Amino acid sequence: MTHVLIVSAFMFFTGVCGFIIRRNMITILMSIELILNAVNINMVVFNKFLYPDQLQGQFFALFIVGIAAAEASVAIALIINIYRKLSSINVEQVNEMKY
Amino acid sequence: MNYSYTVLILLIPILVFLLTGLLGMKFKPIVSGIVGTVGLGIVFLLSWYTAWQYFFVGGQVNGEFEKIIAMSMHWIQFTDKLAIQIGILLDPISVMMLVVVSSVSFMVHIYSLGYMKGEKGFARFYAFLSLFTFSMLGLVVATNIFQMYIFWELVGVSSFLLIGFYYQKPSAVAASKKAFIVTRFADLGFLIGILLISFYTGTFDFQTLTGADHSIFESAASASFIGMSVMTWACLLIFMGGAGKSAMFPFHIWLPDAMEGPTPVSALIHAATMVVAGVYLVARMFPVFFFQAPDALEAIAYIGGFTSLFAAVIAVTQFDIKRVLAFSTLSQIGYMMLALGVSGYEGHEGVGYMASMFHLFTHAFFKALLFLGAGSIIHAVHSNVMQDMGGLRKYMPITHITFLIACLTIAGVPFLSAFFSKDEILVAAFEHNKFLFAVEYLVAGITAFYMFRLYFNIFWGKDRHYHHTPHEAPKVMTIPLMILAFGSIFAGYVPFTRLITADSRGFESHMDFAIAIPSVLIGLVGIGLAWILYKKENPLPDRIAAALGGFYKTVYNKFYIDELYLFITKKIIFNYISRPVAWFDRHIVDGTMNGIGWLTVTSSKKIKGLQSGYLPQYGMVFALAAVVLVLIFAYLIG
Amino acid sequence: MALNVLMFYLLSAVIVIFSVLTITSRRILRAAFFLLCVLVGTAGFYFMVDYQFMAGVQLVLYAGGIVVLIIFSILLTSHISYKFPQPEAGRLVMGLLVGIGGLVLSTMAIMKYAFKATENAALKVDMNAIGTQLLGTGKNGYALPFEVISILLLAAMIGAIIIAKKGR
Numbered sequence: 042m043t044h045v046l047i048v049s050a051f052m053f054f055t056g057v058c059g060f061i062i063r064r065n066m067i068t069i070l071m072s073i074e075l076i077l078n079a080v081n082i083n084m085v086v087f088n089k090f091l092y093p094d095q096l097q098g099q100f101f102a103l104f105i106v107g108i109a110a111a112e113a114s115v116a117i118a119l120i121i122n123i124y125r126k127l128s129s130i131n132v133e134q135v136n137e138m139k140y
Numbered sequence: 141m142n143y144s145y146t147v148l149i150l151l152i153p154i155l156v157f158l159l160t161g162l163l164g165m166k167f168k169p170i171v172s173g174i175v176g177t178v179g180l181g182i183v184f185l186l187s188w189y190t191a192w193q194y195f196f197v198g199g200q201v202n203g204e205f206e207k208i209i210a211m212s213m214h215w216i217q218f219t220d221k222l223a224i225q226i227g228i229l230l231d232p233i234s235v236m237m238l239v240v241v242s243s244v245s246f247m248v249h250i251y252s253l254g255y256m257k258g259e260k261g262f263a264r265f266y267a268f269l270s271l272f273t274f275s276m277l278g279l280v281v282a283t284n285i286f287q288m289y290i291f292w293e294l295v296g297v298s299s300f301l302l303i304g305f306y307y308q309k310p311s312a313v314a315a316s317k318k319a320f321i322v323t324r325f326a327d328l329g330f331l332i333g334i335l336l337i338s339f340y341t342g343t344f345d346f347q348t349l350t351g352a353d354h355s356i357f358e359s360a361a362s363a364s365f366i367g368m369s370v371m372t373w374a375c376l377l378i379f380m381g382g383a384g385k386s387a388m389f390p391f392h393i394w395l396p397d398a399m400e401g402p403t404p405v406s407a408l409i410h411a412a413t414m415v416v417a418g419v420y421l422v423a424r425m426f427p428v429f430f431f432q433a434p435d436a437l438e439a440i441a442y443i444g445g446f447t448s449l450f451a452a453v454i455a456v457t458q459f460d461i462k463r464v465l466a467f468s469t470l471s472q473i474g475y476m477m478l479a480l481g482v483s484g485y486e487g488h489e490g491v492g493y494m495a496s497m498f499h500l501f502t503h504a505f506f507k508a509l510l511f512l513g514a515g516s517i518i519h520a521v522h523s524n525v526m527q528d529m530g531g532l533r534k535y536m537p538i539t540h541i542t543f544l545i546a547c548l549t550i551a552g553v554p555f556l557s558a559f560f561s562k563d564e565i566l567v568a569a570f571e572h573n574k575f576l577f578a579v580e581y582l583v584a585g586i587t588a589f590y591m592f593r594l595y596f597n598i599f600w601g602k603d604r605h606y607h608h609t610p611h612e613a614p615k616v617m618t619i620p621l622m623i624l625a626f627g628s629i630f631a632g633y634v635p636f637t638r639l640i641t642a643d644s645r646g647f648e649s650h651m652d653f654a655i656a657i658p659s660v661l662i663g664l665v666g667i668g669l670a671w672i673l674y675k676k677e678n679p680l681p682d683r684i685a686a687a688l689g690g691f692y693k694t695v696y697n698k699f700y701i702d703e704l705y706l707f708i709t710k711k712i713i714f715n716y717i718s719r720p721v722a723w724f725d726r727h728i729v730d731g732t733m734n735g736i737g738w739l740t741v742t743s744s745k746k747i748k749g750l751q752s753g754y755l756p757q758y759g760m761v762f763a764l765a766a767v768v769l770v771l772i773f774a775y776l777i778g
Numbered sequence: 779m780a781l782n783v784l785m786f787y788l789l790s791a792v793i794v795i796f797s798v799l800t801i802t803s804r805r806i807l808r809a810a811f812f813l814l815c816v817l818v819g820t821a822g823f824y825f826m827v828d829y830q831f832m833a834g835v836q837l838v839l840y841a842g843g844i845v846v847l848i849i850f851s852i853l854l855t856s857h858i859s860y861k862f863p864q865p866e867a868g869r870l871v872m873g874l875l876v877g878i879g880g881l882v883l884s885t886m887a888i889m890k891y892a893f894k895a896t897e898n899a900a901l902k903v904d905m906n907a908i909g910t911q912l913l914g915t916g917k918n919g920y921a922l923p924f925e926v927i928s929i930l931l932l933a934a935m936i937g938a939i940i941i942a943k944k945g946r
Contacts, residue, residue, distance in 0.1 A: 042893060043889065043893070044786070045786075046888045047885055047888060048793060048794065050884040052793055052794070052797050052816075053880075053884075054876075054878070054880050054884075055800075055801060056797070056801075057876060057877055057880065058801060058873045058874065058877035059800065059801030060756060060759045061756050061759055061760045061763070061869060061872060061873035061877075062756075062801065062869055062870060062873040063756070063801065064756075065806060067806065067856075068801070068806065069755070069756070070848065071800060071801075071810065071848065074817075074840070074844060075797055075800065075801075075813070075816065082820060082823065085824060085829055085832060086827070089829070090893070091893060091894070095918070096907065099831075099908070100911070100920050102832060104923060104927055106835055106836065106839050107839075107930075107931065108927065108930065109840075109844070110839055110843055110844060110931075111930055111931050111934030111935075112934070113847060114847065114938045115938050117851045117938070117942075118937070118938035118942035119941055120851060120855065121851065121854060121941075121942050122941050122942060124854070124855040130856060132754070132755050135753070136752055136753035137753060138753045139751050139752050139753035756869070760869075760872055760873065760876060763876045764872075764876050767876060767879050767883060774883075774887070
């Protein structure tokens, strides 16, 4: 089981790296999806290997997927709005809430 | 014997000050004048009544006049044992001073109704006069040395306000600053002296300090500092405060410049009352000086003698009549200090103390008369200097006669008041220290000489053509002159030796002809010299002055003491002490403060980059922080 | 090697390689495609552990919904053939640092921890069990979260419509 956990950890940190490195807002969104997926795998694995008599992990993973969908749609809406205003989806240009 | 009405003597002047100061502008100026004069009149009557009660009705108890506390009020509590009271102490010298201060002040109030008429700030003048009277009265009736110090400072403030009355004249402002700074500097010594004495004896109270029980000074007897005992230091420091206020050398520099104030102010403050505060202080603390620090008394005598000679010599050369009178005051106060310095304590040995107080009493009258007379002359001629005057005896008869009476008094002519008081001083000096006696004898002659130089130059000499004929002063100004002349003549007949002495017991005294006759003779010699040189106008004085050349010039410039002080302050203190301190303050102290500000601003500029609004940076910081926290938890706790 | 293990390594390789490719690809549409592959790999993984419902949900929602949404937004907002510039060195270093640091940390944590499995009997995971528990109100019932998430989805829909509306 630990091998799976290592894989999911790798995916998680890959997503974090992508979140930090990437400049396009949509690619950042994709990295977030990677992170969420890694968490999902973790939930399912724990459920299957540690607590096979319960279904908590699966339901949790289910809800995470649902929430991810909602969040992605709102994010896309925001991105489209920003694109209309700035004609670019470079995240470095969205920095007006600063000092 | 109930003396609680004496509290009115203090309350009335301060009330008048508040009334005229706050409300004086709303009424016509003359109203403030009337209020001030009436208030002072009441105080005058109360003081004389108190004196009569104290000396003649109450009289001596067990052979001595006892000190009576008429009223005492607890004011500040410093520690369990140390507290400051404010109260009224009645004893021979304080009652005498009450009479002196209230009489002269009352005369000045009446006189100013005429002299200051039409001046801007008439109400302000009367307010300040009342403030001054209040402060001086509080000083003389102080029950403890701290109260005296408080009123001492108040007197200094009133003097500052009054000297600088014509505040638009730069010379007046400079003079008032000079007076205040010099006296304040001397008060530093006074304060240290007070602290020393109260530290060793544990009390501020005069009754305890000057009482018969000397055990409170035991703890001080063994302490010493650079060879002199602590008590000598304390008494010398207290005398330093008195020397500043009484303009003893080297603190005398403020008194001639203080003549910038209006003439009634000079009469009240700088002739009769404030400048004798130093003498009064030494007299008040006399038992302490005599028993604990006799060396300090010697020093006082020498300083007094030197000042009187110094001032008399300068007075011979001055042309401004008020300055001549100022130096004359310095000289007479020198006499008083010397008399205190050579005094003993018991019975007839205390003749110096008695003589000093006696001379204070008579001096108040004739010096105030001289100044007020000078005021009426200045009022008539509109100038201060002798060269603009001459032959005034034809135009101003009353002023002439009263001024002549005062000059005769100060010269020591027999049967006028100062003859008696000055002689007692000479007797005391003769018995104690022949050298000082010789100095004072010489000064008596010089005094007669310069006073009559002044007199002849004003009222005789060349008849000048005046722009408009000088007229005699109005009645409101001449009546005080006449009253004061009356006082000058008859004040000598008060039986001082029975009333006011060092040990509060009286002693009988008699005329000592061996001293009296030579002093009258030297007075007549001085008058004669002045007659020859000044009665008719002639070139003789100028030729003598030219012959004396450099010496004359030095004396005329008051021995360049002012220039010396200015040099010391500007070149030495400013350059070597003030400038480094100012540099330190500006660069290091302020620099630190500015530096802290600069540091805050710069560091905040650097830190604000964290709030860049840049999303990935936020994410990175978040992830980094999470990793670090996990590490910390894992390794510290796990 | 058993087929199990082989399958596992294959799927892991897919996941790992494609996720790295997603974040380092320089063309945006390719990144989206690599994301799709990762999601499919994850679904395959779910199939491997017998969680068919989960796998189905993953495929339908993630692969079929979200990736399509992403591709639509790419088409709406940028040039398809736009080539990204290289990320600047500073950020690259920081990102790698964080990522690799975290990875090492979690790996060490995982290896050190002794995972203890429960001894209860395994539950049969089939649609019946999932359904009753999802909508049940008993001890392990998830009816409340179900309702809440449906409201959340409603709110998300309304919010997305309002945000993306053309302004007046």
